[in-house]
Amino acid sequence: MTAAVVLAFSLAPGAVAGDAAAPESYGLSMHGAPALPADFTHMPYANPDAPKGGRLTWGVLGTFDSLNPFIVRGLAAPQIRTYVVESLLTRGNDEPFTLYGLLAKTVETDDVRSYVTFRLNPAAHFSDGEPVRADDVVFSFALLRDHGRPLYRQYYSKVTKAEVSDPLTVRFDLAAANDRELPLILGLMPILPRHAIDVARFEDTTLAPPMGSGPYRVGAVKPGASMTLTRDPNYWGRDLPINRGLWNFDEIRLDFYRESNGQFEAFKRGLYDFRVETEPLRWHDGYGFPAARDGEVVRDTIKPGVPEPSEYLVFNTRRPVFADIRVRQALTLLFDFEWINRNYFFGLYGRSAGYFAGSELSAYTRPADAKERELLKPFATRIPPDILDGSYRLPVTDGSGRDRATLRQALSLLAEAGYELDGSLLRQRSSGALLTFEILTTTRDQERIALAYARDLKRAGIEISVRSVDPVQFDQRRLAYEFDMIQNRWDQSLSPGNEQAFYFGSEAADMAGTRNYMGAKDAAIDAMIAALLAARDRQNFVAAVRALDRVLMAGFYAIPVFSAGEQWIARWNRIETPKATSLAGYLPETWWQRVDSQAKQP
Incomplete structure (x- = not known):
């Protein structure tokens, strides 16, 4: 051409x-x-x-x-x-x-x-x-x-x-x-x-190997079970400075597991080389098997410099039951993090109300500066004073699983929203309809958290159901917004940008396949995203992101479940890693196989 x-x-x-x-x-x-x-x-x-x-x-x-x-x-x-x-x-x-x-x-x-x-x-x-x-x-x-x-x-x-x-x-x-x-x-x-x-x-699903220019080509494929990537011996970019020390394996084999316990048992047997551990119970006491005791399995704890990954129970505000913000506030009060953290997580997790936890971008516990206040001025009446001045804190229970103070606060908010107890059940005054919804889960860990939350809600007269589905159905329903509540994580970087509109923007709320799972439609969110995209320097950028964080917190679109301040990586010692860790944390593309173990590979 x-x-x-x-x-x-x-x-x-x-x-x-x-x-x-x-x-x-x-x-x-x-x-x-x-x-x-x-x-x-x-x-x-x-x-x-x-x-x-x-x-x-x-x-x-x-x-x-x-x-x-x-x-x-x-x-x-x-x-x-x-x-x-x-x-x-x-x-x-x-x-x-x-x-x-x-x-x-x-x-x-x-x-x-x-x-x-x-x-x-x-x-x-x-x-x-x-x-x-x-x-x-x-x-x-x-x-x-x-x-x-x-x-x-x-x-x-x-x-x-x-x-x-x-x-x-x-x-x-x-x-x-x-x-x-x-x-x-x-x-x-x-x-x-x-x-x-x-x-x-192009829009048809296919298992035909795609062609690219990268360091690997698709080799053997077993649908739903495994895929092997094979190094391209003629890879054009192998000597670029950006690639030196990367892409070190001749093969990358991905083995797929349908269930987390079976996946872990396969790791213990050495059937795959590393795992990113996300289960505190397992990290705390699950690595006592012989290979871990003998040093054949190495455990790395990495503190990255990016916002901490945070899990949320997300309200689908497209559902009428969650349309009233007071209901969402009350349901946030009823989540007993202290009990769950002690009994399920061994106290290993923290929690932040914001979406950029543990980084300079987080507004949680920080007072808004002059730049943030100027950005938020057109929407000031919608931002609670405690979120604006940084004094807002997530509710803290006594950890008993029966905290009465948070229960009273929650019932007061629900009464303002038009609900009252009818015996042991909470009903809407005007219609008599029960306050009820479903939590959709796909892993044992999600189900365990959902069931603990269901116990907390029952004390307020709220009867909910927990439905566990396979990963395929979960993803299909999540992408189509066919759920009341799900557990989700939005991974954030130190430079959030256009993807924030995909996560939280008004236009994305009605577009299938986005990550605006909560269905947020808020001019303030859209304005803060526009401001962070327009920022010409880091100072103004940070102010815009913190202002976005405050607007999201003020909307009570999701219940913070926990924030993970560390990455837990377990690997067989045949895999070696660089001494330096990136700001982003672990990067498998920088790893290599110990030379004396290559000849022993099956």
């Missing part, structure tokens, strides 16, 4: 580029400049001398019926996205949000980020040897915008024009987007081979 415009559509006729263009760069940061110099030799959390070879076996809880992670249909096997399909740029995992060149050798944008230009590495090619060209980039952009998951459509629809300047150069015009993160989002766009994709069938 000649150097011409291959895709153009107008969002703002007459829009012009912004400030003067910056020079081409080897990297791009959301705020400030990349931390690494242009001549960096490897990432600080990777071992450039790590030996190559062997196999990493990964035990995955769940199943899969598709190898296409870019569409809504099906349950796609993980790892395709990074191990097989690459993007123009890739993350530096020691920084809040900095990207370095991968398929793109350089990136260029202006100060207001009204456009972004990527110049591809001429050495880049797909696994079949075909070169990666600008046509593939524009093709991928249009394909994912029109046929991909909702988040792709949401992001890429902001682009005014995509233009191929020459076979190795593509420019995206963003003048109408008003979104400073968008150049980075485009930098993380999966690049798919134009010559190998049937657009008409």
